[in-house]
Amino acid sequence: MLVQSYLMFNGRCEEAIEFYRKALGAEVTMMMRFKENPEPMTEGCGPGGGAIPGDNIMHASFKIGETEVMASDGMGSNGKPEFKGFSLSLTAASDAEAQRLFKALGDGGKVEMPMTQTFFASAFGMVADRFGVSWMVINPRPMP
Known part of the structure; x- marks a missing residue:
């Protein structure tokens, strides 16, 4: 499947x-x-x-x-498309790549959560791109 x-x-x-x-x-x-x-x-x-x-x-x-x-472009609604209730998650190979991807996706978009360190990732942030698609960009930490 x-x-x-x-x-x-x-x-x-x-x-x-x-x-x-x-x-x-x-x-x-x-x-x-x-x-x-x-x-x-x-x-x-x-x-x-x-x-x-x-x-x-x-x-x-x-x-x-x-x-x-x-x-x-099909199955649209009148006006702006809405992408609600989900995010696409993008895994980066390094913190520098995560920062680059986050910045590129955020060009013309909206930062939902600034790029930061977390217990599960050395770099993690959330951004909605200029089309309204929500992205989570992550460089995960190895889990024990």
């Missing part, structure tokens, strides 16, 4: 993927626009259940390190 994150960006998917390329080194493995759909579109995937512009992203997959994340 495999559980994967699927993020809905309501018209900002391509912008988000480009942000993750720059901030995290994300590698796009697949991207399909709504206009490339081989089957006729039905109403319901767009904001408020309406149609979506053909240039918007129907489905994309990208890798951040070893993790595949999927994304789309």
